[in-house]
Amino acid sequence: MNARGLEKNPIGLAIVGCGKVGRIRGRCAAEYPGTEWIGCCDVDEKRGKQLAEDLGADFFTTDYRELLARSEVNAAVLATDENEHAGTLWAAIEGGHKILVEKPLATNAVESAKIVEAAEKAGSDLLVGYTQRFRRRWLIAKEQVSSGQLGDITSATTRAFLNRMVGITRLEVNEDRSKLSPMVISGTHALDVIFWVLGEEKKPVEVYARSVEKTLTGIGTKDATFSIFTFEDGTLWSMSCCWSLPVVWPASTYSLEVGIVGTEGVLTIDDTHRDMVMASEKPWQTHRGRRDEKYVTFLGSYPSGDMVDGQFWGPMREEINSWLARLYTGVKTPHATGADGHRNLMMTMACDLSAKRKKPVALPVSPEEIEEDL
Ligand SMILES: NC(=O)c1ccc[n+]([C@@H]2O[C@H](COP(=O)([O-])OP(=O)(O)OC[C@H]3O[C@@H](n4cnc5c(N)ncnc54)[C@H](O)[C@@H]3O)[C@@H](O)[C@H]2O)c1
Known part of the structure; x- marks a missing residue:
């Protein structure tokens, strides 16, 4: 040392x-x-x-x-x-x-x-x-909420829109797709930042969710899940996660809108990536190396980051360098x-379980109940 x-x-x-x-x-x-x-x-x-x-x-x-x-x-x-x-x-x-x-x-x-x-x-x-978590906006949000700038948090809303390429890419490499829902694979990111920003003291006691299946049924998944979480102190959080947006949707992965309301303030976060829009006569080359038939793009919307001059820049670089x-x-x-990761898996699966049962699920739910019923 x-x-x-x-x-x-x-x-x-x-x-x-x-x-x-x-x-x-x-x-x-x-x-x-x-x-x-x-x-x-x-x-x-x-x-x-x-x-x-x-x-x-x-x-x-x-x-x-x-x-x-x-x-x-x-x-x-x-x-x-x-x-x-x-x-x-x-x-x-x-x-x-x-x-x-x-x-x-x-x-x-x-x-x-x-x-x-x-x-x-x-x-x-x-x-x-x-x-x-390694993007400045979420770090700042966490700092402001935990320092009490908004007073006691009473409610939050999150709307996650995802390009359907995300589901297509993730599902095609996994043979067993039974648990690979929009919440478990992608909504988990938005869920993690909200639980992290709200803090450990907010204990969820119930989730009530509904899912819809139509566009992506052919690849073995649902289109969207809408959930309402209730916390022990009465706080409400509504979260929608839809990953069936067309491939030509300008965001490469996530477009997120968030609102967090407290007794003394409100924090809104526009994480849709609409602040940097590029249109070109040439089709967009995705980070997956393909040229999609996509001519308008929200730059910076690939969540991990971007390659510039042979080097990778963005939150995944911050995250790995910070880990190293x-x-x-x-x-x-x-x-x-690991405990956060397990909590996130349990919460996203609880959304899927509630949607399946068409009934609220009391939290915490046991892993055994999830595995038996989901
Ligand atoms: N942290 C993030 O923001 C973020 C972003 C994208 C993806 N992910 C996650 O990262 C993981 C990988 O995603 P990706 O986009 O790199 O996928 P990928 O398909 O590009 O790569 C996965 C690799 O794992 C290899 N593999 C599979 N089974 C293996 C085994 N048993 N032993 C050794 N190698 C094996 C595959 O051959 C493949 O090369 C997924 O779980 C995905 O959900 C996280």
């Missing part, structure tokens, strides 16, 4: 899942001065080897158990498809590593609870990639914990 109270813990990083997110996080980690060793893993050997080569990684395998058992590894980024998160988490906990896993923490509520318990017992410092600093120096960071 140096005179400023900071540690120096060299990082041996495992990157499991070398897709879009693994690549962004891997590039930042490769540039981080505290990273001494990098190992990559992907079941898609070509894709994984390519990232390993681009990063100058020390090791590559297609078997995450082999990578996570290596003696050089002390930290792991787990960025596979959603249904694989749980398996990789068990192996990373067993390896005794610090962990950053992508959301959702798992796709089974009972397993998610067990994972969080095991991680706590093992001291894994399990964190979940709720990247939006946490590992290396021991500084405090605002990441979502």
Whole structure:
């Protein structure tokens, strides 16, 4: 530990899942001065080897158990498809590593609870990639609400509109789509920031939700879920999440509108990305590398960030660099914990359960009840 109270813990990083997110996080980690060793893993050997080569990684395998058992590894980024998160988490906990896993923490509520318990017992410092927390607007919102600037919060509203490409892309890589609802996959980001901004003392006691299925039924998911949460102190939060907007919708992923009302103030957040609009005769090249038939775009609307001159900029860079600093120096960071990730999974699944039953669901609901009835 140096005179400023900071540690120096060299990082041996495992990157499991070398897709879009693994690549962004891997590039930042490769540039981080505290990273001494990098190992990559992907079941898609070509894709994984390519990232390993681009990063100058020390090791590559297609078997995450082999990578996570290596003696050089002390930290792991787990960025596979959603249904694989749980398996990789068990192996990373067993390896005794610090962990950053992508959301959702798992796709089974009972397993998610067990994972969080095991991680706590093992001291894994399990964190979940709720990247939006690292944008200045949400950090400022949290600071203002928790300092009491709005008085006591009485209500909140959130409207999330998503381009249907999000659901199409996420579902096509997961064979079992039964739990991959708009809330579990995408609404979870908006849900996390609202719970985080409102603070731990706001305890949800009920959720009442309705879903609609039409446009996206063919790919095995619903179009939208509208929910009303009631908290112990009477606070209300209404949240709508619709991920069936057409592919030509100018936002690449999320468009969010938020209002938070307190006894002494109100905070509105326009996170729709309508502040930077580009129209061109040429079709837009998406971050997925395709040229969509889309000619008008809300720039900056890809939630992770953007490539500029061969480098990645945006909230995912802030998030991963902040995590690497946490590992290396021991500084405090605002990441979502494993417990937050589990809470988010439970809340999003409770919305789906209420919509299925067409009845309110009392909270907290047990993971077993979710798994039995959802
Ligand atoms: N934090 C955020 O803001 C954010 C943004 C986008 C996606 N995500 C999440 O990140 C995760 C990955 O998303 P992505 O866009 O990078 O997906 P992707 O499809 O581009 O990449 C996933 C990779 O994981 C690999 N993989 C699958 N099973 C594996 C296994 N058992 N072992 C090793 N590799 C395996 C796949 O071959 C693929 O290369 C998803 O859970 C997604 O929901 C988070």
